[in-house]
Amino acid sequence: MAVNNAVLMRRELLTRLAKLYNKGELELKIDRIPLELRPKGSQASRCCLYKDRAMLRYKLMALLGFNIRDEEDELTPLSEYVRRAFERTEVEREPLTVVDEVCSACVKTNYVVTNMCRGCLARPCMANCNKGAISFENGQAHIDHTKCVNCGLCMKNCPYHAIVYIPVPCEESCPVGAISKREDGTEQIDYSKCIYCGRCISSCPFGAVMEKSHIMDIFKAFAGPKKVVAMVAPAIAGQFKAPLPQILGAIRELGFDDVIEVARGADETTENEAREFLHKMAEGQAFMTTSCCPSYIAAVQKHMPEIKPFVSDTLTPMQYTARIARERYPDAVLVFVGPCLAKRYETYCDPNADLMLNFEEIGSMFIARGIDVATSASMELEKGIDSTSRGYPVTSGVMNAVKTKIGDRYEVRPVLVNGLNKQSIRELRGYAKSCPGNMVEVMACEGGCVSGGNVIANPKIATRQIADVVRMSEQE
Amino acid sequence: MEKKLIVKICTGTLCYVMGGAELQLLDEQLPAELLAQVEIQGSPCLDCCNREDSQGAPFVKVGDRIIASATIEKVIDAIKNELNA
Numbered sequence: 001m002a003v004n005n006a007v008l009m010r011r012e013l014l015t016r017l018a019k020l021y022n023k024g025e026l027e028l029k030i031d032r033i034p035l036e037l038r039p040k041g042s043q044a045s046r047c048c049l050y051k052d053r054a055m056l057r058y059k060l061m062a063l064l065g066f067n068i069r070d071e072e073d074e075l076t077p078l079s080e081y082v083r084r085a086f087e088r089t090e091v092e093r094e095p096l097t098v099v100d101e102v103c104s105a106c107v108k109t110n111y112v113v114t115n116m117c118r119g120c121l122a123r124p125c126m127a128n129c130n131k132g133a134i135s136f137e138n139g140q141a142h143i144d145h146t147k148c149v150n151c152g153l154c155m156k157n158c159p160y161h162a163i164v165y166i167p168v169p170c171e172e173s174c175p176v177g178a179i180s181k182r183e184d185g186t187e188q189i190d191y192s193k194c195i196y197c198g199r200c201i202s203s204c205p206f207g208a209v210m211e212k213s214h215i216m217d218i219f220k221a222f223a224g225p226k227k228v229v230a231m232v233a234p235a236i237a238g239q240f241k242a243p244l245p246q247i248l249g250a251i252r253e254l255g256f257d258d259v260i261e262v263a264r265g266a267d268e269t270t271e272n273e274a275r276e277f278l279h280k281m282a283e284g285q286a287f288m289t290t291s292c293c294p295s296y297i298a299a300v301q302k303h304m305p306e307i308k309p310f311v312s313d314t315l316t317p318m319q320y321t322a323r324i325a326r327e328r329y330p331d332a333v334l335v336f337v338g339p340c341l342a343k344r345y346e347t348y349c350d351p352n353a354d355l356m357l358n359f360e361e362i363g364s365m366f367i368a369r370g371i372d373v374a375t376s377a378s379m380e381l382e383k384g385i386d387s388t389s390r391g392y393p394v395t396s397g398v399m400n401a402v403k404t405k406i407g408d409r410y411e412v413r414p415v416l417v418n419g420l421n422k423q424s425i426r427e428l429r430g431y432a433k434s435c436p437g438n439m440v441e442v443m444a445c446e447g448g449c450v451s452g453g454n455v456i457a458n459p460k461i462a463t464r465q466i467a468d469v470v471r472m473s474e475q476e
Numbered sequence: 477m478e479k480k481l482i483v484k485i486c487t488g489t490l491c492y493v494m495g496g497a498e499l500q501l502l503d504e505q506l507p508a509e510l511l512a513q514v515e516i517q518g519s520p521c522l523d524c525c526n527r528e529d530s531q532g533a534p535f536v537k538v539g540d541r542i543i544a545s546a547t548i549e550k551v552i553d554a555i556k557n558e559l560n561a
Contacts, residue, residue: 003495011493241487241500241518250489363493372521373489457497 005045006207011364012037013059014215018368021219030078033060051101055206058099062210065217067097085216091355095196095211095344100186103208106168108185109145111155116162117141125154125163173203175421176303195298197420197444198341198453211341211454214355215365218335221355227257227332231321231353234263235339235393235449237469238462239359244469245378250371251337251362252379258329261382262336265321266389266401272314273398274405277439281410285310287435290398292316295342295444299420306432310440317392318343322352337362339393339452342444358454387473393449394463399441413437419446480515481558483551484537488521496534498548505548510555 016033020026034053038044044052057078058068064081065088113125119139126134126141133147134154141163143154155163170179170187178193179200187208189200200209221228230251237244252259273290280288291297291312300307315323318336325334335355336347347356357365366373388401395418403412415437417424431440445451450462457465485499486492503516524535524542532544538554 003498008495240489241492241497360493363489367490367493371489373492374487374520456493458501461497461500 002202004205006205007202007360009037009056010059010063010207010210011360013056013063014213014361014364015367017060017063018215018365022368027079027082030060030082031057033078055099055102058101059207059210062097062099063213063215065091065212065214067092067094067212068099068101068210069097082216086220088217091214091217091348092212093348094189094191095341095348096189096194096201097210097212098187098189099208099210102206103187103204104185105206105208106170106185106187107166108181109143109148110150110165110167111143111148111152111163112166113141113143113154113163115140116160117158118160118162120159122159124157124159128153128157169203169205170200170209173199175199175425176299179209193302195295195302195420195444196340196342196345197295201341202453211344211358213361214335214344214357215361217355218333218357221333221335222255224333227329228255229325229329229332229334230256230259230357231262231265231318231325231334231336232259233318233336233338233343233393233449234261234266234390234469235452235455235462235466236337236359237390238393238450238465239363239455239457240373242373242376243378245381246376247373248381249379250366250373250376253371253376254362254365254369256335257332259379260321260325260328261385262317262321262338263385263389263392264317264324264382265315265319266317266392267386268320269314269317269392269398270386270389270401270405273312273402276312276314277402277406277412278410280312281438287415287431287438287440288312289440289442290314290402292392292398293342293443294346295340296417296420296442298342298345299425299444303425304429306429310432310435316346317389318346318353319350322350326352339449339455340445341453343452359452359456360454363456383476385473387470387476390473391466391470394466395443395446395448396441397448397466398443399439402439412439415440417442418448420444478513481513481539481555482537483514483516483555484519484522485516485546485551486520486522486524486533486535486537487518488525490521490525491534494533496546499534499536499546499551502548502551506552506555510552510559513559514555 020029034056038049038052064085117140131147133144135142176193178190179187240247248259277288289311334353336353337357344356347353391397399414447459451459522535525533534546536543536546536551539558543554
């Protein structure tokens with residue numbers, strides 16, 4: 001994710017939360033965080049310090065794992081939510097919450113008349129508006145927001161370019177139209193459409209769409225009697241400026257009883273995808289698509305029914321790893337460490353995995369504990385993991401693994417869908433009738449999991465580091 | 477050979493998470509004539525963050541100067557300043 005102040009603020013809040021927890025002062029001091037970040041006399045980013053502080057308070061509420069809309073009493077302090085978080089036994093199914101207090105900054109009507117309007121005689125804006133939404137006040141055009149339907153004809157017809165288009169970033173970034181305005185202007189997410197791609201989170205310039213973090217539930221697990229085991233996505237190898245064994249060692253240092261590489265599960269995914277592909281080809285099916293990206297799977301279920309028969313039934317690396325981890329540790333709390341919102345949803349749905357930590361959250365936990373990954377003790381990597389499994393998180397990585405496994409048993413004609421957007425979803429639907437290859441790899445994020453919504457490292461750098469790890473594993 | 481200006485980018489975890497990861501692309505964005513005059517190094521924690529208030533990360537050291545809340549633009553400006561000094 002491109003770094004900006006909204007992203008950094010989220011990481012700052014996570015770090016402060018984790019620091020207070022580590023000191024045993026979370027309940028006592030959490031309500032002070034908004035004041036510390038916006039002290040008296042400091043500059044407000046919105047209308048005033050009080051608004052800023054209220055926004056921070058709500059963001060903390062989301063990081064504590066709560067749905068902002070569930071707030072019953074505005075006077076309930078964050079300390080009370082800390083208590084409730086420790087009492088709850090389950091995390092919520094839907095991973096997103098919109099912070100209304102932070103949102104509603106965006107326009108309802110996408111077209112705005114600027115001061116450049118000359119109030120000309122021709123008035124083509126008015127003449128071309130089929131809805132009668134344009135009138136003239138004080139010699140300038142004015143758009144009636146109750147009549148405007150956002151068709152854009154006024155902008156197209158204005159000879160002075162005086163009318164501009166103002167997007168609603170979350171709505172514009174959503175590839176499936178799952179986020180929209182309520183009457184009062186705040187945004188709501190339609191979970192019958194949402195594919196958990198996380199674009200709304202990254203695109204909102206105010207950081208109004210938040211993930212409900214499991215961080216409190218993980219703290220609770222650490223404090224409890226059960227073992228806590230981390231299952232770490234292969235994308236982690238690109239996230240810190242340190243070799244993979246040290247990154248895994250640093251994760252262990254956080255208090256996990258064991259750390260298992262999800263690349264282990266990827267071995268099984270590759271094996272089964274290859275078997276399934278050969279089977280489907282023998283049956284005469286036109287093509288098969290991979291199934292590792294839960295955002296893609298949600299898109300198929302909710303928006304591309306015609307593709308359903310072509311998606312492989314093979315489980316994802318995380319799901320196989322959770323199965324292995326559950327066998328090894330029947331009573332443990334299993335925590336998946338991954339790059340994105342979609343994987344949080346997948347973790348929730350998986351019968352074996354319990355909780356999810358994203359890369360930002362784990363980075364913040366490192367900071368709070370004063371762990372510098374580069375000086376952490378290395379953990380020995382599990383032997384025998386296929387090098388191609390460590391290459392999964394980069395676009396074409398899954399394809400490469402499965403194709404290598406198939407070898408010369410069948411001619412694979414690869415098609416890569418590198419990023420889901422309105423256009424690629426349309427193209428994918430077309431594949432049901434005519435597909436340009438026989439194996440389709442789909443990753444919702446352009447570039448692969450290294451570009452997931454909660455990554456720390458720049459995807460370019462992460463991609464290079466992943467390639468290094470793959471090379472190192474080949475030489476093993 | 478002329479001595480090159482040393483640019484140390486902190487790759488400690490705190491700096492890295494707080495936006496320092498982006499600074500790894502400095503060499504790609506530095507104009508060629510400047511790139512020839514500097515030596516970019518990744519550095520273990522520069523020890524600038526060990527204050528109660530961690531705000532100010534990520535840190536970069538250009539010559540002897542510490543740049544706080546570093547961005548690629550800020551670092552390029554600092555390099556120009558140092559080279560012209």
